[in-house]
Amino acid sequence: MDIAIRELWRIGFFEVIIRPGHPLFYIFWAAMAIGAAIQWILLKKAKSVWTKWAFTAVALFGLLLCEAGYQTITGWDQLVPLLGYWLCLSLLLGASLSCLLRCCLKRRSQ
Numbered sequence: 001m002d003i004a005i006r007e008l009w010r011i012g013f014f015e016v017i018i019r020p021g022h023p024l025f026y027i028f029w030a031a032m033a034i035g036a037a038i039q040w041i042l043l044k045k046a047k048s049v050w051t052k053w054a055f056t057a058v059a060l061f062g063l064l065l066c067e068a069g070y071q072t073i074t075g076w077d078q079l080v081p082l083l084g085y086w087l088c089l090s091l092l093l094g095a096s097l098s099c100l101l102r103c104c105l106k107r108r109s110q
Contacts, residue, residue, distance in 0.1 A: 013082075031087050032090045035092065035093065036098040059088050060092065063088045
């Protein structure tokens with residue numbers, strides 16, 4: 001499962017995260033904020049456990065699909081699953097940040 005992560009590192013997609021002014025910088029942080037907002041709303045409003053964690057499960061499934069797509073596609077077409085992997089990873093990072101904040105705030109209020 002780490003082949004796409006190594007390729008993202010090699011290409012420089014993780015370097016873009018800390019470079020303001022690059023279009024992918026804004027796309028990454030916007031996707032992370034969207035992922036955090038969706039997960040926050042689900043954790044706050046949903047009643048069942050499956051509904052609370054459905055977004056995280058979908059993002060993980062997207063990571064698996066993009067990893068499989070990256071391993072099976074050759075040439076320049078590998079860029080599409082790599083971008084999908086990068087976006088799913090940013091959504092998942094936002095969702096995990098939201099879960100951590102929710103747990104910390106819930107513990108502090110008790």
